[in-house]
Amino acid sequence: MYSQTNWLGEFFKHSLLLAGAIVVLLPFYLMLSYSFKSPSEIEANKGGFFGTQEIMTDNRCIKAGNPEEECLMRPIVYNYTAAFKEAPLVRYMLNGIFVTVSIFVIQVIIALPCAYALSKLRFWGRNVVFGMVIFCLLIPVHAIALPLYIMLAKVGLTNTYAALIIPWTISVFGIFLMRQFFMTVPDDLIDAARMDGMGEFSIVWQVMLPTAIPALLAFGIFSVVAHWNDYYWPRIVVTGNKDLMTPPLGLRMFKSDMDGNEYGPMMAATTVIVLPLVIIFLLAQRRFIEGITMTGMK
């Protein structure tokens, strides 16, 4: 019907999209580029993408009383070593992994049995519980951060890992999603398992869990991305204790601790924090896009 390729049209569309892509990619380009360059190149906007990588002297190293020849290095080396030296980046990353993984595992442990009961067991009050889940979907967790913070402060839990994890242990959205998924699982499967003498607990973890892997994967991507990137909640409950900071919060501290124009190391730290998710995303694009949009109700 419209099979004739309209070359002019195609060209026009590509130019528009390309212009958009340049704006979208600009900060990523700058982040990488600044993390390679020396301070003078950054300030003068010279040296292209990679910089000239001329040997530079590390002023801080000289101030610390080291002989000059030990303080000479390439800008890229300087930026990345400074990033890891100035800020406990490794610690931040490990904190980030620990917090996001704990949140996801607990969310599943709580949500999966509940979703199973709501979809496959008949009991008094089931609709009330499901109604409660729907009602809770209306409450944006970020909005109730203040009362949660007060409650945690009252029991003395601020500045602990528990404070970073507890408010997220319940994911009503996870329950809702899993329940919808389990509704599509045939009852015969469960009846057969019961005939084989399986208890309800084993049915949840040995029969339902394996069938739910695709839905869990989508939910997992959503949960991990949201909590790895979350800055608001850690900012509220962690004050000053660097040992507990997650990557975004650590980066923010780095920014306020930074003296003068340490753009290079700062951008190196930013790169280290942003890159893991971006790389995983590029490797498993389709799953990511599905996961985040399917669960994008938050």
Next chain:
Amino acid sequence: MGQSKIHYWFVGPAIFLMLLLLIAPVFVAAGLSMTNYSLGNSGFDWIGLENYEKLFSRRSYAKMFTASLTYVLLVVPISVALGLGAALLISSLKIGGELYKAVFFLPVMATLLAMAIVWEFALNPIVGVVNDILRSGCDKDMIYAFFTGSWYGNNALESWYGSSCEKKFPIWLGDKKYALGTIAFIGIWQAFGFNMVLYLAGLTSVPRELYQAAHMDGADSAWERFKLVTWPMLGPTHVFVITISSIRSFQVFDTVEALTQGGPSKSTYVMVYAMFEKGVKQNLLGIGSAITIVFLIFVLILTLIQVYFVNRRVHY
């Protein structure tokens, strides 16, 4: 089944956590919003609706509502329009669609706080590339003529670009005329890829026969096909995308906290930031809770609008 009590173990923990972590906080906030409570104080006084009166009478809070609403009114229409535009372009491409899709989705995934810091560098008035690029166009006749409108007969010096070239380009985040717009720009940059993906999903559900039918009815141009088929068939997607974008942009915090702290002169003092500043930084939990409640009501209204329209299945 039914006779066993096993379900208590299955739904019990979830019910307990929902009550403790989602429902109780709403009541705690509602209660505290009528007090002058501070952490560390042994007691507090009930002060009724005084906090709410402050919220709706003081100028700094008027600025807060203005900032939040302006932000939402900037980010939602633009990011939705860009998302739709990108989705339409990408879905009609012969090649390269997947690549653009991945690129536009990148900001959705990337840590917003980190990217905000990069934008801050890019927008720095002295060393930032944005003003560098703008400045470099000033002495190139064609670009200058285009952006000042002088090719069209406008007075170049009266245009924004022309006068900026004469004097200097804005201190984006430090000027109260531009700060909120700049924060909104970062918000749009981050959000439109998300809307694009939702629209792409919506577009795949438009039956192809409808286009053929429209064609037979004489709708030949792409614009007419869009007006007759695509736009109305995207009804449910529009509602979903607009409400989700509104709720998400109401919650803007990261960029404001990292780049402007609500300033200059409260021009970027959005609600969630105000909640954080009053409640956590200044330990004024009463007024912070009052903001929480007003915020909850706003989000609830948006959500109910969404539920209402989605249940009516907006189809034309």
